[in-house]
């Protein structure tokens with residue numbers, strides 16, 4: 096059935112089609128002319144702002160607006176944790192800058208979908224004051240992590256303190272940008288609430304005869320070409336995880352082709368170079 100408006104395969108009558116479309120109306124955006132010269136000038140003076148603009152600010156259908164990722168990650172917090180005071184402040188910012196709409200993402204971050212570009216500098220300054228510009232979206236410190244053994248009865252191993260140590264290793268934003276797109280996900284047991292299986296690097300807490308240990312997987316992805324991460328070798332101890340992740344990232348940086356992401360390198364070269372870097376030659 097279908098028609099020529101993108102409903103191919105669905106037998107929808109006009110009334111049903113209009114009912115569905117009515118749920119996806121664009122908000123009533125007031126025109127807010129933007130001073131792009133002021134944004135460019137700030138980028139030139141402030142490398143942190145320039146980096147945040149490159150990584151956390153995304154184009155919008157309306158050229159006067161932007162979609163902004165607020166990465167709730169950093170060395171001052173557990174992944175995805177906001178305090179009650181921060182939530183109050185974020186509610187206020189959402190009202191003022193994002194037409195009262197904010198969303199929580201499955202990567203434990205927040206998105207403001209309707210920010211006027213005219214307000215970007217003001218919003219950035221407010222987020223800096225809250226410590227919410229430390230994280231860079233989809234980069235090494237933007238770790239998804241479940242509560243693990245500290246808070247979950249089902250866990251095999253702790254996850255939050257391990258994620259904290261890994262985050263610490265990648266706290267330099269210039270290093271994170273040099274590494275590029277890298278999703279690290281961690282779960283405290285096979286239930287996979289931290290989506291370890293779909294991380295470019297996955298860390299899974301396991302119980303080895305009563306001792307906490309961590310299995311490392313590589314190559315998971317939730318992109319259109321989705322894949323499940325593959326175990327690359329024997330589990331390591333909690334103390335060894337940060338070194339192991341650093342070793343794998345270094346191996347990637349050594350063997351990547353120009354502009355190749357971690358996932359692309361993994362798909363090109365496969366398991367062996369990473370396994371060798373982590374466990375040595377057999």
Ligand code: SF4
Pocket residue numbers: 241242243244247248249250251282283284285286287288289
């Ligand atoms: S993955 Fe396991 S440990 Fe983590 S929250 Fe889920 S059930 Fe708990």
